[in-house]
Amino acid sequence: MGYKAHFRVWRGDTDGGGLHDFTVEVNEGEVVLDVIHRLQATQAPDLAVRWNCKAGKCGSCSAEINGRPRLLCMTRMSVFAEDEVVTVTPMRTFPVVRDLVTDVSFNYTKAREVPAFSPPKDLKPGEYRMRQVDVERSQEFRKCIECFLCQNTCHVVRDHEDNKESFSGPRFLMRISELEMHPLDSLEENTGVDRTATAKTQHGLGFCNITKCCTEVCPEHIKITDNALIPLKERVADRSYDPLMRLFRRADKD
Amino acid sequence: MSVGTTAPGRAQISSRTLRTDRWWVQPVVTVAVLVAFIIYATIRAFWNGDYYAAPYLSPFYSPCLATNCVPGTGEVHIVGGWWALSPALLVLIFPLGFRLTCYYYRKAYYRGFWASPPACAVAEPHGKYTGERRVPLVLNNAHRYFFYIGLIFNVILSYDAILAFRNAEGAWGHAGVGTLVLVANAVLLWLYSLSCHSCRHVIGGRLTHFSKHPVRYRAWTLVSKLNTRHMLFAWASLFGVALADLYVALVASGTIADLSFF
Structure with missing residues (x-):
């Protein structure tokens, strides 16, 4: 009726x-x-x-x-x-x-600042081989439909316009996390650029205070905070805040 | 200076939020419960009494490391007679640090106490926001170290729970309500610790190739399942530790008698 x-x-x-x-x-x-x-x-x-x-x-x-x-x-x-x-x-x-x-062009600007997937130099397209168990973590993030509701609800930029320059927002920190977890991504080997380090220095991961609003509004039900942002924060902690892991990171990375 | 959702260029809407649901309930309840716990824990930490009713030792006072601990609470006295305050004050800083830096509690207190934000799509009242990039909040990155120390505490509290299967004279084969309370407390603390995000990272989350580490992958999978209930375990273990202390205090003070099963 x-x-x-x-x-x-x-x-x-x-x-x-x-x-x-x-x-x-x-x-x-x-x-x-x-x-x-x-x-x-x-x-x-x-x-x-x-x-x-x-x-x-x-x-x-x-x-x-x-x-x-x-x-x-x-x-x-x-x-x-x-x-x-x-x-x-x-x-x-x-x-x-x-x-x-x-006008959601803020998001496209931030998207361009994340370096693309960088495969090993000795592999040509068609030669990529990955085990499902290695790649499935980052596959969750591929469900993103880029509605930017997470970017919209994140208080870091929603309530503070001046943070837009130094904070990329949950969608693009999730993109960094996706590539950082990807078994074939070799950006660091190819160019020397450490994605995790840039998450902290260029994309403002430290602004995130994990209040989970991005996860709450995601229409694809991606666990952005638990599966992307917090693991990325832990990787940043490995490199920047954990003196023991700075010694052993190479041995515990693969 | 931030201007919030009224920044130039945005849709001009003066309301702080247009949400019509009771978004304020969750932060209010969070603050009320945490404040109640903080008041109770502070009183009990300074109480320096009624924390041991053989064979039950309050989790607030375990391990009891000072020579002024009551007899029967432990043999290892790292701190000498110069310590005249409550022995609980020597150890509570570690579980406190674990919970303060916990990813779940951070969400709870940022929302509840600091209103940053109070709820999703509700404007925060602060003019400036720097997140967890500066002291003191950058210290939250030390969570994994508190997690490691928390595991030691879990072992000790589990040992206390096992000792609760002895009677007051030290003979095995006893169980009372206090035994159940201490066992439940230990189990909840293990669930809270093992579901921790840092645990998940350390156990396998930091790896890029799970296929090269099948055992760690299996462990990571199990911890990930627990991790989805981290909030539940955070609250349950908080209530658990407070109730375990309250029970021991009531028995030790003679307010109630421990009901013995066998």
Whole structure:
């Protein structure tokens, strides 16, 4: 059975904006993105919203629903009471373009700062051989759909704009962790660049205080904190804060 | 100076958060429980009494290393007669350090006590944030050393639990409620320590090729399973150690009598 829902949607751009009230029809089985599309079709044809797959796999429709970072397409209307006001805003960590669309180029800048996978020099494409047991840890991180909800919710940059320059955020620290754990990555042998050392010096791992918000909001349920960030912090501790491990690291690395 | 979510260019929304759920419950409960534990532990640490009711020794006072320990609590007295304070103060710094630097408790106290952040997508009240890059918070990187010391404490507290199978006269074959309490305390402390993130790293997490180390990989897999419940074990062991001390204190002071099974 359908009902009329009370929506509050942020509308505006860099010059300003505010929350606008709408009463809109909701049908059984719908998600928030369906309702936003109905608003576009019936009441606000110029409402800007970024979306693509409607299946939680493209990472386009990231926004905040009742203050919580969520994918619009993966948030069922059935989780709200029929008389509940549903507030939809753009992600609050990134510059707004218009309405629900934000400029997420901060993330692409940070992505480019992480050196790509670097295979051993004596291997050509097609010759890579890995045991499943060695590679499966980093495969969890490949589930990332780059919705940037973790980047959005991380208080290090959300609440402190001035940290954006020196902190890459959970998504890209997870990328470093993924490559650091990769059995064939040979960046250090090839170029002398130690990924773990750069996580501390260039990507600001020390800013992370492991409050796990990135893990809480991940729509792919990747255990970002437990499986990527804390292991990376422990590897940093091996190199920088543990005098015994500085002596034995080579012997206990493979 | 940070300007939070109202930084130029972002969507202009004045509210600190638009969350409508009771996001404040978790940090409030965390603070309340931890403060209650800190008050209780501080009182008991300075109490210097009612910590031994043969054969039960309170975990707050184990190992009892000073010569002013009551007879029966141990033979190894590293600290001489010059120590006039409670012997608990000599040892509690180590479990305290283990919990202070624990990855789970860090989340709990950063959220609960420092509101950094109080909850996800709720703006923190601080103008500046430097994370764990400076003293004192950078010292949290010493967690693994507290983990190593914690293992020694676990061995000692397990030994205490085994000794609780003797009666007050030292004859084996006894078990009472106190025995169960000390055994439960030791088991919970082992679960908390073995589920620790540093343990997970040391046991195998730092390796790149698990296939070259099948035994360590197996151990890492087991620790990883425990690790998913680290928060549960952190709280359970905290309650466990406090209740074990409380039980011993009640028996030692004569408030209650230990119920003996055999």
